Structures are given as structure tokens and as C-alpha cells.
């Protein structure tokens with residue numbers, strides 16, 4: 233519980249830091265009980281985070297006894313803080329993000345939380361980073377991954393992560409309900425179609441056991457068989 237509270241507090245601060253740093257976000261907080269708006273960004277709209285989700289990530293890392301983790305899509309560091317705080321000393325989180333300004337903010341909060349030494353930030357396109365990790369011989373050496381970046385890339389991220397994660401390891405993917413749009417046949421934009429197809433493929437994928445959980449915008453938990 234304290235981890236969740238700490239992460240939420242950090243990320244409320246993140247919003248004001250973002251504003252103070254002249255980033256294109258404005259500070260705004262949600263009144264909903266299960267979601268906190270940490271920042272509003274012209275590109276992503278209102279960025280809401282779910283404390284339940286942070287707590288779940290933290291729990292999964294602890295239950296797995298994870299030592300090596302990957303996050304795809306860091307933004308200002310909400311989920312990566314939850315993961316890094318749950319890692320034991322000597323644990324490592326590879327944090328993939330393409331946006332330098334977001335990483336600047338995230339790094340500040342890693343430092344404040346005392347977890348900088350656990351987080352290896354990879355600035356660039358996440359798929360490129362994951363491919364180079366595979367080429368570097370790191371296949372089957374990670375315990376846990378969390379995916380929350382470009383929605384049209386989920387299938388590709390998943391295929392790459394499936395190589396990097398060990399048998400018994402877990403991949404969690406965010407936004408699989410996509411604000412309910414995946415279940416609405418009238419919505420057929422590229423992102424919705426992509427997530428809808430990804431979900432469908434995953435249900436038939438025998439390489440993993442899966443469970444969809446209605447927390448936040450919906451997450452899928454996959455365990456590599």
C-alpha cells in the first residue's frame with residue numbers, strides 16, 4: 233500500500249514538475265477514486281494512472297521474485313517506479329522510452345525514490361532496444377515485462393518480449409480494453425483494430441497462459457509456458 237501511495241504522490245508531483253519545466257502538459261488531478269490524472273499531454277490527452285494497477289505490478293514482481301524486468305513506454309515513470317521499488321537490491325529494470333523530456337522527469341523521480349541504480353534507461357524506439365537486447369544474447373533472461381507504448385506495435389513488442397522472458401516469466405500489457413472501444417464494432421480506427429486483433433490472437437496463442445483483468449483501462453497478464 234505504501235508503495236502505491238508513494239508512487240501516486242511522486243506522479244502528482246511529476247505533473248507540477250512537468251509544468252514547471254515548460255513541457256506541454258498541464259497539471260490536473262482526477263476526482264475519481266480509482267484513477268489519478270498525473271498530467272495532460274496534447275498528444276496522449278489526459279494521462280490517468282490507476283493505483284490498483286501500480287499495486288498489481290508491484291505484487292507480480294514480488295510474487296515472481298523478479299530480478300530482471302523491462303518496461304516498454306515509461307512516460308514520466310509512474311509504473312517504472314512501482315516496479316523498481318518492488319525489485320530487490322541488485323534487481324534491474326530496463327526502461328524503454330523514445331521521449332527525452334519524459335525521461336528527464338522520470339529520472340528525477342527515480343533519484344528521489346532512491347532507485348536510480350536499479351533502472352537502466354534506454355532512450356529510443358522500444359522495438360529497436362528489444363531487438364538489440366536479443367542480438368546481445370539476453371534471450372530468456374528476464375522475469376517480467378510491462379508494455380504500455382505504441383498500441384499498433386503490441387504484437388511486435390509481444391513477440392520480442394516472448395523471446396526475452398524466461399519460461400514462467402510474465403508479460404503484462406496495458407490498455408487492452410481501449411476505453412471499451414475494442415468491444416464496439418462501430419469503432420474501427422487503426423489503434424482499436426490493432427488492439428482488438430492482438431487480444432484475439434493472444435486468446436489463441438498456446439505459447440502463453442493469459443488472464444484479462446479489468447483494472448484501469450484493462451490489462452492482460454501472460455505467463456510464458
Ligand SMILES: C[S@@+](CC[C@H](N)C(=O)[O-])C[C@H]1O[C@@H](n2cnc3c(N)ncnc32)[C@H](O)[C@@H]1O
Nearest residue numbers: 305306307310311329330331357358380381382
Ligand atoms: C501511456 S505512456 C506510458 C505510461 C507509463 N507506462 C506509466 O504508467 O506511467 C506511453 C509512452 O510510450 C512512449 N512510446 C510510444 N511509442 C514508443 C516507441 N515506439 N518506443 C518507445 N517509447 C514509445 C511514449 O513516448 C509515452 O511516453
